[in-house]
Amino acid sequence: MRLHTSLVFEPSTQISALQRHVDRLKQNPEVAALLILACDANGYTPANLDPLLHACTKPVLGGIFPQVLHEGRAWSEGVVVVGLSRAPVFVALKNLSQHSGFEETLDHSFNLSTLPAPHTLLVFVDGLSAHISSLVEGLFNTFGLEFNYLGGGCGSLSLQPKPCVITPAGLLQDGALLVLLDYPSSIGVAHGWVSISKPFKVTSAQGNTIHSLDWRPAFEVYQEILKMHGDQHITPDNFFSIAKAYPFGITRLDAEMVVRDPLTTRDQHIVCAGEVPTGTFVRVLHGNQHTLLQAAQRAHAVARQSWAETQSHPHELQFVVDCISRALFLEQNFCQELAAIHTSGPMLGALTIGEIANSGQDYLEFYNKTAVVGFF
Known part of the structure:
Protein backbone atom coordinates (compact mmCIF):
# COMPACT_ATOMS: atom_id res chain seq x y z
CA MET A 1 0.00 0.00 0.00
CA HIS A 191 26.60 18.54 8.66
CA GLY A 192 29.95 19.66 7.23
CA TRP A 193 31.13 21.83 10.15
CA VAL A 194 34.79 21.60 11.26
CA SER A 195 36.55 22.51 14.49
CA ILE A 196 38.42 25.82 14.90
CA SER A 197 39.17 25.55 18.63
CA LYS A 198 40.61 23.24 21.24
CA PRO A 199 38.10 21.23 23.30
CA PHE A 200 36.54 23.04 26.27
CA LYS A 201 34.96 21.29 29.21
CA VAL A 202 31.41 22.33 30.01
CA THR A 203 31.92 23.01 33.71
CA SER A 204 28.40 24.29 34.37
CA ALA A 205 25.21 23.94 32.36
CA GLN A 206 21.51 23.54 32.91
CA GLY A 207 19.34 22.05 30.19
CA ASN A 208 20.10 23.94 26.98
CA THR A 209 22.03 26.76 28.68
CA ILE A 210 25.84 26.70 29.01
CA HIS A 211 26.99 28.67 32.05
CA SER A 212 30.73 28.11 32.01
CA LEU A 213 33.50 26.59 29.88
CA ASP A 214 36.73 25.60 31.64
CA TRP A 215 35.34 27.36 34.76
CA ARG A 216 34.99 30.70 32.95
CA PRO A 217 31.81 32.47 31.77
CA ALA A 218 30.71 30.74 28.56
CA PHE A 219 30.07 33.93 26.56
CA GLU A 220 33.46 35.37 27.52
CA VAL A 221 35.24 32.25 26.21
CA TYR A 222 33.11 32.26 23.05
CA GLN A 223 33.95 35.93 22.40
CA GLU A 224 37.68 35.23 22.65
CA ILE A 225 37.53 32.31 20.20
CA LEU A 226 35.62 34.32 17.60
CA LYS A 227 37.97 37.29 18.06
CA MET A 228 40.92 35.01 17.23
CA HIS A 229 39.09 33.53 14.24
CA GLY A 230 38.36 36.16 11.63
CA ASP A 231 38.45 39.02 14.14
CA GLN A 232 34.74 38.60 14.82
CA HIS A 233 33.34 40.98 17.47
CA ILE A 234 30.26 39.28 18.87
CA THR A 235 27.97 41.06 21.34
CA PRO A 236 24.52 40.34 22.79
CA ASP A 237 23.05 42.65 20.14
CA ASN A 238 24.57 40.97 17.08
CA PHE A 239 24.76 37.50 18.65
CA PHE A 240 22.53 35.46 16.35
CA SER A 241 23.76 37.01 13.10
CA ILE A 242 27.36 35.99 13.90
CA ALA A 243 26.80 32.85 15.98
CA LYS A 244 24.95 31.15 13.10
CA ALA A 245 28.40 30.60 11.54
CA TYR A 246 30.07 29.37 14.78
CA PRO A 247 28.17 26.49 16.40
CA PHE A 248 29.42 24.19 19.14
CA GLY A 249 30.37 20.57 18.47
CA ILE A 250 29.96 17.83 21.08
CA THR A 251 32.46 15.03 20.57
CA ARG A 252 31.07 11.53 19.90
CA LEU A 253 33.15 8.37 19.59
CA ASP A 254 33.39 7.04 16.02
CA ALA A 255 30.95 9.62 14.66
CA GLU A 256 30.69 13.18 13.45
CA MET A 257 30.45 15.72 16.23
CA VAL A 258 26.90 16.57 17.23
CA VAL A 259 26.29 20.25 16.52
CA ARG A 260 24.64 22.63 18.99
CA ASP A 261 23.30 25.91 17.65
CA PRO A 262 23.91 28.95 19.91
CA LEU A 263 20.65 30.91 19.88
CA THR A 264 21.20 33.81 22.29
CA THR A 265 23.18 34.99 25.31
CA ARG A 266 21.92 35.93 28.75
CA ASP A 267 24.03 37.00 31.75
CA GLN A 268 27.25 35.69 30.14
CA HIS A 269 25.49 32.36 29.50
CA ILE A 270 24.80 30.86 26.05
CA VAL A 271 21.41 29.35 25.25
CA CYS A 272 21.51 26.57 22.63
CA ALA A 273 18.97 24.55 20.66
CA GLY A 274 19.24 21.36 22.69
CA GLU A 275 20.99 20.30 25.88
CA VAL A 276 24.71 20.52 26.45
CA PRO A 277 25.36 18.38 29.55
CA THR A 278 27.80 19.42 32.25
CA GLY A 279 31.03 17.45 31.94
CA THR A 280 30.97 17.08 28.15
CA PHE A 281 33.66 18.56 25.93
CA VAL A 282 32.76 20.99 23.15
CA ARG A 283 34.62 22.72 20.38
CA VAL A 284 33.68 25.79 18.39
CA LEU A 285 33.01 24.89 14.76
CA HIS A 286 32.96 26.78 11.50
CA GLY A 287 32.13 25.92 7.91
CA ASN A 288 31.76 27.33 4.45
CA GLN A 289 29.54 26.85 1.45
CA HIS A 290 31.72 24.06 0.06
CA THR A 291 31.83 21.93 3.23
CA LEU A 292 28.09 22.30 3.87
Missing part, protein backbone atom coordinates in the same frame (compact mmCIF):
# COMPACT_ATOMS: atom_id res chain seq x y z
CA ARG A 2 1.19 3.50 -0.80
CA LEU A 3 2.35 5.74 2.05
CA HIS A 4 0.18 8.64 0.89
CA THR A 5 -2.76 9.23 -1.41
CA SER A 6 -2.36 13.00 -1.76
CA LEU A 7 0.48 15.49 -1.31
CA VAL A 8 -0.17 19.19 -1.97
CA PHE A 9 1.41 22.52 -1.17
CA GLU A 10 -0.98 25.35 -0.35
CA PRO A 11 0.72 28.77 -0.65
CA SER A 12 -2.04 30.67 1.15
CA THR A 13 -1.59 31.52 4.84
CA GLN A 14 -5.35 31.57 5.45
CA ILE A 15 -6.95 28.96 7.71
CA SER A 16 -9.81 28.77 5.21
CA ALA A 17 -7.38 27.51 2.53
CA LEU A 18 -6.13 24.77 4.85
CA GLN A 19 -9.73 23.96 5.79
CA ARG A 20 -10.58 23.25 2.15
CA HIS A 21 -7.81 20.65 1.89
CA VAL A 22 -8.73 19.05 5.21
CA ASP A 23 -12.41 18.86 4.22
CA ARG A 24 -11.51 17.24 0.90
CA LEU A 25 -9.17 14.68 2.42
CA LYS A 26 -11.40 13.69 5.32
CA GLN A 27 -14.09 12.76 2.78
CA ASN A 28 -11.65 10.51 0.90
CA PRO A 29 -12.04 6.88 2.05
CA GLU A 30 -8.45 6.14 1.06
CA VAL A 31 -7.12 8.73 3.55
CA ALA A 32 -6.71 7.47 7.12
CA ALA A 33 -4.86 10.46 8.64
CA LEU A 34 -3.44 13.84 7.67
CA LEU A 35 0.13 15.07 8.02
CA ILE A 36 0.55 18.86 8.05
CA LEU A 37 3.80 20.86 7.85
CA ALA A 38 3.03 24.57 8.20
CA CYS A 39 5.05 27.79 8.14
CA ASP A 40 5.26 29.96 11.23
CA ALA A 41 4.44 33.04 9.13
CA ASN A 42 0.96 31.61 8.52
CA GLY A 43 0.02 32.83 11.99
CA TYR A 44 -1.70 29.61 13.08
CA THR A 45 -2.71 29.78 16.76
CA PRO A 46 -4.81 27.60 19.07
CA ALA A 47 -7.66 30.07 18.58
CA ASN A 48 -7.82 29.66 14.79
CA LEU A 49 -6.38 26.15 14.26
CA ASP A 50 -7.72 24.08 17.16
CA PRO A 51 -11.36 24.16 15.97
CA LEU A 52 -10.21 22.67 12.64
CA LEU A 53 -8.18 19.96 14.42
CA HIS A 54 -11.04 19.08 16.78
CA ALA A 55 -13.63 18.92 13.98
CA CYS A 56 -11.64 16.64 11.69
CA THR A 57 -12.87 13.06 11.86
CA LYS A 58 -9.39 11.75 11.01
CA PRO A 59 -6.18 12.41 13.01
CA VAL A 60 -4.31 15.58 11.98
CA LEU A 61 -0.61 15.41 12.90
CA GLY A 62 2.45 17.58 12.28
CA GLY A 63 4.11 20.83 13.22
CA ILE A 64 4.71 24.51 12.54
CA PHE A 65 8.22 25.39 11.34
CA PRO A 66 10.25 28.43 10.23
CA GLN A 67 9.94 27.17 6.63
CA VAL A 68 8.63 24.10 4.82
CA LEU A 69 9.97 22.17 1.85
CA HIS A 70 8.09 20.97 -1.21
CA GLU A 71 9.49 19.63 -4.45
CA GLY A 72 13.00 21.01 -3.93
CA ARG A 73 11.95 24.51 -2.81
CA ALA A 74 11.84 26.21 0.59
CA TRP A 75 8.74 28.23 1.45
CA SER A 76 8.39 30.80 4.25
CA GLU A 77 4.60 30.91 3.88
CA GLY A 78 2.10 28.17 3.18
CA VAL A 79 1.46 24.59 4.26
CA VAL A 80 2.18 21.07 3.02
CA VAL A 81 -0.78 18.71 3.45
CA VAL A 82 -0.40 14.94 3.07
CA GLY A 83 -3.14 12.33 3.13
CA LEU A 84 -1.70 9.17 4.72
CA SER A 85 -3.12 5.91 3.45
CA ARG A 86 -2.80 4.11 6.79
CA ALA A 87 -3.58 5.50 10.23
CA PRO A 88 -0.36 5.74 12.27
CA VAL A 89 -0.08 5.07 15.97
CA PHE A 90 0.78 8.34 17.69
CA VAL A 91 1.48 9.73 21.14
CA ALA A 92 1.53 13.38 22.26
CA LEU A 93 3.75 14.37 25.17
CA LYS A 94 3.18 17.57 27.17
CA ASN A 95 5.42 19.78 29.34
CA LEU A 96 8.78 18.42 28.18
CA SER A 97 10.73 21.02 30.15
CA GLN A 98 9.28 19.69 33.40
CA HIS A 99 10.58 16.15 32.80
CA SER A 100 14.05 14.77 33.45
CA GLY A 101 13.42 11.19 32.29
CA PHE A 102 11.04 9.78 29.72
CA GLU A 103 11.62 6.02 29.74
CA GLU A 104 8.62 5.10 31.92
CA THR A 105 6.25 7.24 29.84
CA LEU A 106 7.61 5.92 26.54
CA ASP A 107 7.56 2.32 27.73
CA HIS A 108 3.76 2.44 27.71
CA SER A 109 3.45 4.42 24.47
CA PHE A 110 3.51 1.68 21.84
CA ASN A 111 2.69 -2.02 21.97
CA LEU A 112 5.30 -3.22 19.51
CA SER A 113 4.09 -6.82 19.61
CA THR A 114 0.89 -5.79 17.81
CA LEU A 115 2.57 -3.68 15.13
CA PRO A 116 3.92 -5.07 11.85
CA ALA A 117 7.52 -4.23 10.94
CA PRO A 118 9.27 -2.23 9.62
CA HIS A 119 8.64 0.98 11.51
CA THR A 120 9.68 4.59 11.13
CA LEU A 121 9.11 6.98 14.03
CA LEU A 122 8.47 10.61 13.10
CA VAL A 123 9.33 12.93 15.99
CA PHE A 124 8.04 16.51 16.08
CA VAL A 125 9.10 18.49 19.15
CA ASP A 126 8.95 22.10 20.31
CA GLY A 127 12.45 23.20 19.31
CA LEU A 128 12.73 25.59 22.27
CA SER A 129 11.96 22.98 24.95
CA ALA A 130 14.72 22.45 27.47
CA HIS A 131 14.83 18.62 27.54
CA ILE A 132 14.79 17.53 23.91
CA SER A 133 18.02 15.55 24.21
CA SER A 134 16.61 13.78 27.26
CA LEU A 135 13.56 12.79 25.21
CA VAL A 136 15.78 11.51 22.39
CA GLU A 137 17.88 9.56 24.90
CA GLY A 138 14.70 8.12 26.38
CA LEU A 139 13.52 7.06 22.93
CA PHE A 140 16.75 5.21 22.28
CA ASN A 141 16.85 3.63 25.76
CA THR A 142 13.27 2.43 25.34
CA PHE A 143 13.10 1.37 21.69
CA GLY A 144 16.75 1.10 20.63
CA LEU A 145 17.06 0.32 16.95
CA GLU A 146 13.53 -1.06 16.59
CA PHE A 147 12.81 1.98 14.38
CA ASN A 148 14.36 4.44 12.06
CA TYR A 149 13.82 7.91 13.53
CA LEU A 150 13.24 11.13 11.63
CA GLY A 151 12.00 14.53 12.79
CA GLY A 152 12.91 17.92 14.12
CA GLY A 153 12.18 20.99 16.17
CA CYS A 154 9.04 23.01 15.51
CA GLY A 155 8.79 26.70 16.33
CA SER A 156 9.54 30.22 15.21
CA LEU A 157 12.73 31.89 14.01
CA SER A 158 11.81 34.73 16.38
CA LEU A 159 12.78 32.26 19.15
CA GLN A 160 9.65 33.29 21.03
CA PRO A 161 7.98 30.25 22.61
CA LYS A 162 4.55 29.49 21.19
CA PRO A 163 2.30 26.50 20.47
CA CYS A 164 3.80 24.75 17.45
CA VAL A 165 3.22 20.96 17.61
CA ILE A 166 0.05 19.89 15.78
CA THR A 167 -2.01 17.13 17.43
CA PRO A 168 -5.64 16.06 17.09
CA ALA A 169 -6.26 17.57 20.55
CA GLY A 170 -4.86 20.95 19.46
CA LEU A 171 -1.63 22.91 19.16
CA LEU A 172 0.97 22.15 21.85
CA GLN A 173 3.73 24.33 23.31
CA ASP A 174 6.66 22.64 25.09
CA GLY A 175 5.43 19.31 23.78
CA ALA A 176 6.27 16.51 21.36
CA LEU A 177 4.43 14.26 18.93
CA LEU A 178 5.59 10.72 18.15
CA VAL A 179 4.09 9.26 14.97
CA LEU A 180 4.81 5.58 14.27
CA LEU A 181 4.54 4.64 10.59
CA ASP A 182 4.73 1.00 9.55
CA TYR A 183 6.72 1.80 6.42
CA PRO A 184 10.39 1.17 5.64
CA SER A 185 12.80 4.07 5.37
CA SER A 186 16.46 4.90 4.97
CA ILE A 187 18.21 7.84 6.62
CA GLY A 188 21.30 9.91 5.81
CA VAL A 189 22.78 12.50 8.21
CA ALA A 190 25.68 14.95 7.72
CA LEU A 293 27.09 21.42 0.32
CA GLN A 294 29.38 18.41 0.38
CA ALA A 295 27.69 17.27 3.59
CA ALA A 296 24.22 17.57 2.03
CA GLN A 297 25.36 15.47 -0.90
CA ARG A 298 26.79 12.92 1.54
CA ALA A 299 23.52 12.69 3.51
CA HIS A 300 21.62 12.07 0.27
CA ALA A 301 24.13 9.45 -0.90
CA VAL A 302 23.99 7.55 2.41
CA ALA A 303 20.17 7.45 2.38
CA ARG A 304 20.11 6.37 -1.26
CA GLN A 305 22.68 3.62 -0.74
CA SER A 306 20.93 2.34 2.37
CA TRP A 307 17.63 2.16 0.47
CA ALA A 308 19.24 0.28 -2.41
CA GLU A 309 20.79 -2.23 0.01
CA THR A 310 17.57 -2.97 1.91
CA GLN A 311 14.71 -2.49 -0.57
CA SER A 312 13.99 -4.05 -3.96
CA HIS A 313 11.62 -1.31 -5.19
CA PRO A 314 12.10 2.43 -5.81
CA HIS A 315 11.41 4.84 -2.97
CA GLU A 316 8.03 6.56 -3.05
CA LEU A 317 8.77 9.75 -1.11
CA GLN A 318 11.65 11.88 0.10
CA PHE A 319 11.30 13.45 3.56
CA VAL A 320 13.95 16.08 4.29
CA VAL A 321 14.65 17.73 7.63
CA ASP A 322 17.20 20.53 7.27
CA CYS A 323 18.23 23.16 9.80
CA ILE A 324 16.90 26.68 9.31
CA SER A 325 20.29 28.04 10.36
CA ARG A 326 21.93 26.27 7.39
CA ALA A 327 19.58 28.23 5.13
CA LEU A 328 20.45 31.45 6.96
CA PHE A 329 24.17 30.71 6.66
CA LEU A 330 24.12 29.73 2.97
CA GLU A 331 21.65 32.51 2.06
CA GLN A 332 21.12 32.58 -1.74
CA ASN A 333 23.25 29.44 -2.12
CA PHE A 334 20.82 27.33 -0.06
CA CYS A 335 19.04 26.44 -3.31
CA GLN A 336 22.19 24.48 -4.21
CA GLU A 337 21.84 22.44 -1.02
CA LEU A 338 18.23 21.62 -1.88
CA ALA A 339 19.30 20.68 -5.41
CA ALA A 340 21.88 18.29 -3.96
CA ILE A 341 19.24 16.69 -1.71
CA HIS A 342 16.27 16.51 -4.10
CA THR A 343 17.06 14.44 -7.15
CA SER A 344 13.81 12.75 -8.19
CA GLY A 345 10.32 11.90 -7.00
CA PRO A 346 7.96 13.64 -4.57
CA MET A 347 9.65 15.56 -1.75
CA LEU A 348 8.42 17.24 1.41
CA GLY A 349 10.01 18.39 4.63
CA ALA A 350 10.80 21.31 6.87
CA LEU A 351 13.54 23.71 7.92
CA THR A 352 13.67 23.05 11.62
CA ILE A 353 15.07 24.22 14.95
CA GLY A 354 17.16 21.10 15.48
CA GLU A 355 16.99 17.73 13.72
CA ILE A 356 16.24 14.25 15.09
CA ALA A 357 17.52 11.16 13.29
CA ASN A 358 19.49 7.99 13.56
CA SER A 359 22.65 7.81 11.50
CA GLY A 360 23.02 4.39 9.91
CA GLN A 361 22.10 1.78 12.51
CA ASP A 362 24.13 3.03 15.46
CA TYR A 363 23.14 6.46 16.77
CA LEU A 364 20.08 8.50 17.63
CA GLU A 365 20.74 12.18 18.28
CA PHE A 366 19.21 15.62 18.46
CA TYR A 367 21.29 17.56 15.94
CA ASN A 368 21.61 21.23 15.03
CA LYS A 369 22.80 22.76 11.73
CA THR A 370 22.51 19.32 10.12
CA ALA A 371 20.98 17.97 6.91
CA VAL A 372 18.86 14.82 7.26
CA VAL A 373 17.55 12.99 4.20
CA GLY A 374 14.95 10.22 4.48
CA PHE A 375 13.64 7.90 1.78
CA PHE A 376 10.27 6.16 2.26
